[in-house]
Amino acid sequence: xxxxxxxxxxxxxxxVTVSLTIFAIALSVALFLGVEKLRIGAKASFADTISGTDLxxxxxxxxxxxxxxxxxxxxxxxxxxxWQSYQDIAGRPEVDWIVPLSLGDSHxxxxxxxxxxxxxxxxxYRGGRSVAFTQGAAFDDLFDAVVGADVAAALGxxxxxxxxxxxxxxxxxxxxxxxxxxxxxxEKTGTPVDRxxxxxxEAIEAIHIDWQGGGRSQxxxxxxxxxxxxxxxxxxxxxxxxxxxxxxxFDLQRWxxxxxxxxxxxxxxxxxxSELWSLIGVAETALIAVSVMVVITALLGMAAMIFSGLxxxxxxxxxxxxxxxxxxxxxxxxxTEAALMSLTAVTLGIGLLYTGLWLARARIDxxxxxxxxxxxxxxxxxxxxxxxxxxxxAISLLPAIRxxxxxxxxxxxxxx
Amino acid sequence: MKAAIxxxxxxxxxxxxxxxxxxVPHLTVPEGEKLFLLGQSGSGKSTLLSLxxxxxxxxxxxxxxxxxxxxxLRPSARDRFRAERIGVIFQMFNLLxxxxxxxxxxxxxxxxxxxxxxxxxxQEEALRLTSALGLDRDLVLNAQTTELSIGQQQxxxxxxxxxxxxxxxxxxxxxxxxxxxxxxxxxxxxxxxxDEAGATLLMVSHDARLAxxxxxxxxxxxxxxxxxxxx
Numbered sequence: 346x347x348x349x350x351x352x353x354x355x356x357x358x359x360x361v362t363v364s365l366t367i368f369a370i371a372l373s374v375a376l377f378l379g380v381e382k383l384r385i386g387a388k389a390s391f392a393d394t395i396s397g398t399d400l401x402x403x404x405x406x407x408x409x410x411x412x413x414x415x416x417x418x419x420x421x422x423x424x425x426x427x428w429q430s431y432q433d434i435a436g437r438p439e440v441d442w443i444v445p446l447s448l449g450d451s452h453x454x455x456x457x458x459x460x461x462x463x464x465x466x467x468x469x470y471r472g473g474r475s476v477a478f479t480q481g482a483a484f485d486d487l488f489d490a491v492v493g494a495d496v497a498a499a500l501g502x503x504x505x506x507x508x509x510x511x512x513x514x515x516x517x518x519x520x521x522x523x524x525x526x527x528x529x530x531x532e533k534t535g536t537p538v539d540r541x542x543x544x545x546x547e548a549i550e551a552i553h554i555d556w557q558g559g560g561r562s563q564x565x566x567x568x569x570x571x572x573x574x575x576x577x578x579x580x581x582x583x584x585x586x587x588x589x590x591x592x593x594x595f596d597l598q599r600w601x602x603x604x605x606x607x608x609x610x611x612x613x614x615x616x617x618x619s620e621l622w623s624l625i626g627v628a629e630t631a632l633i634a635v636s637v638m639v640v641i642t643a644l645l646g647m648a649a650m651i652f653s654g655l656x657x658x659x660x661x662x663x664x665x666x667x668x669x670x671x672x673x674x675x676x677x678x679x680x681t682e683a684a685l686m687s688l689t690a691v692t693l694g695i696g697l698l699y700t701g702l703w704l705a706r707a708r709i710d711x712x713x714x715x716x717x718x719x720x721x722x723x724x725x726x727x728x729x730x731x732x733x734x735x736x737x738x739a740i741s742l743l744p745a746i747r748x749x750x751x752x753x754x755x756x757x758x759x760x761x
Numbered sequence: 762m763k764a765a766i767x768x769x770x771x772x773x774x775x776x777x778x779x780x781x782x783x784x785v786p787h788l789t790v791p792e793g794e795k796l797f798l799l800g801q802s803g804s805g806k807s808t809l810l811s812l813x814x815x816x817x818x819x820x821x822x823x824x825x826x827x828x829x830x831x832x833x834l835r836p837s838a839r840d841r842f843r844a845e846r847i848g849v850i851f852q853m854f855n856l857l858x859x860x861x862x863x864x865x866x867x868x869x870x871x872x873x874x875x876x877x878x879x880x881x882x883x884q885e886e887a888l889r890l891t892s893a894l895g896l897d898r899d900l901v902l903n904a905q906t907t908e909l910s911i912g913q914q915q916x917x918x919x920x921x922x923x924x925x926x927x928x929x930x931x932x933x934x935x936x937x938x939x940x941x942x943x944x945x946x947x948x949x950x951x952x953x954x955x956d957e958a959g960a961t962l963l964m965v966s967h968d969a970r971l972a973x974x975x976x977x978x979x980x981x982x983x984x985x986x987x988x989x990x991x992x
Contacts, residue, residue: 351860664854664855665857668844673837
């Protein structure tokens with residue numbers, strides 16, 4: 346087709362401006378697709394923060410609140426779950442396993458979680474992956490601690506280092522008399538596990554054994570003495586529960602929520618996670634809006650480029666008219682040029698995105714724990730890409746229609 | 762004999778910042794004639810050529826080219842008519858700079874399927890014409906249009922106007938950018954090819970010296986009146 350060849354040749358003759366324009370659109374397309382991939386990756390990573398756990402149990406409050414303090418270690422529990430209630434739940438026939446979570450203390454800004462070694466087997470993320478140790482192992486001794494990847498990296502910890510836990514989340518009182526020894530360091534997961542210091546449930550009891558009502562009592566008990574004592578906790582903050590069968594989840598949930606001795610709440614982590622995501626999902630809309638505006642800006646740049654070229658191309662238009670081209674042909678020539686530029690830009694943009702993803706994926710996973718899957722563009726993304734090309738053609742109609750009327754007015758020779 | 766061009770009682774007004782009116786009571790160019798039209802700049806020669814080519818339409822009167830009254834054609838049919846029956850040569854900017862010389866010649870045919878049908882191998886015909894007009898085959902095939910001298914560009918333009926044997930060649934100051942020697946050589950070759958193709962040649966120029974070899978010479982001032990008025 347002659348028009349296509351002419352458009353192509355004309356574009357090639359203006360290689361510098363044309364390729365800059367194409368590159369601008371390609372970058373904007375890559376940005377848009379990148380944001381889309383990141384958004385989906387972030388959403389999936391978020392939804393995969395905890396998996397394999399059927400119910401999370403805590404004192405009665407809101408579902409999102411329970412999720413926030415038990416899984417994300419944000420905020421505090423209003424109440425604890427008594428050890429008696431915990432034992433009652435653990436004794437239910439529907440329960441396959443139960444892992445206690447005891448929160449309240451911190452270490453240099455990181456939360457300390459008292460739990461059992463079973464946590465490291467039961468806590469799953471990203472579709473069933475287990476938490477693995479890069480060094481060492483789970484706690485064995487009473488004063489062993491396991492640290493998450495961010496904790497180890499931020500504070501420069503190695504195995505056998507000695508650490509002291511502070512009382513509360515923002516206090517200056519330390520449990521200096523009962524230091525811990527780091528027995529294990531976890532690999533990066535991209536979940537709150539990275540920012541947590543793990544100790545045994547008994548250790549939480551042990552460091553508070555000589556405390557009363559938020560202060561140290563007069564009769565201190567040394568670290569060696571405490572080893573001989575009975576360290577059954579009086580309460581836990583929350584618990585992760587796995588059921589014997591998926592069908593039993595709702596029975597157990599109802600039983601816990603109706604537990605008469607104490608007001609308790611059992612939530613399905615997936616449901617609470619999606620509730621929480623809908624709260625922070627406003628940010629994703631903002632991200633999309635910004636990247637759409639970048640695409641529009643790049644397309645406007647192309648329209649400006651075509652407009653600015655019109656005047657010097659008036660002689661070319663007049664010549665085409667003289668040898669028999671219709672004014673429509675002139676309009677079509679300009680829109681074909683825009684369509685070719687948009688198409689090239691979109692193709693280049695896709696190329697840029699996948700090259701970028703391929704290069705940066707491992708780094709993003711390591712740095713942010715954000716796992717981005719390299720998948721073909723989704724139907725929604727193809728639709729957007731098609732819209733970019735159509736928008737490019739539509740926006741080029743402005744200069745093209747101007748060229749149409751110019752060529753009608755100029756006739757065979759450009760009037761000066 | 763049928764007239765190649767026949768204008769009767771034509772009046773055209775161009776309404777811009779100034780109002781410009783061109784009136785041509787009568788002009789007939791017989792088929793096969795080589796007519797030299799002498800016109801100073803501003804004499805309305807470009808307007809007259811636009812009218813003959815059917816790019817602009819007169820408000821009054823009739824213009825017939827090759828026996829067809831242009832006013833009876835729809836705009837798109839007029840564009841097609843021009844592509845099929847007329848070859849145009851300008852003073853300058855005759856070629857698309859981004860297409861090769863050969864592509865520029867063949868471009869005419871893509872707007873004129875009937876002209877194309879007359880040729881077995883359009884490319885060979887283009888090369889025959891350019892070589893008859895004194896251009897190197899290698900130059901036409903391999904050079905960039907922008908590398909050509911003005912004289913070479915005018916020859917390529919002439920080949921484009923002539924390819925597929927149109928009835929009428931319209932030339933608007935085709936030699937004004939050439940030096941005196943090249944002017945005569947170019948005109949000789951152009952006329953020779955017009956003869957061979959059996960085409961009518963209408964050439965407009967301000968240079969009366971070029972009129973010698975034409976069949977007839979007219980002064981635009983004698984056949985047309987122009988009027989300018991500040992609106």
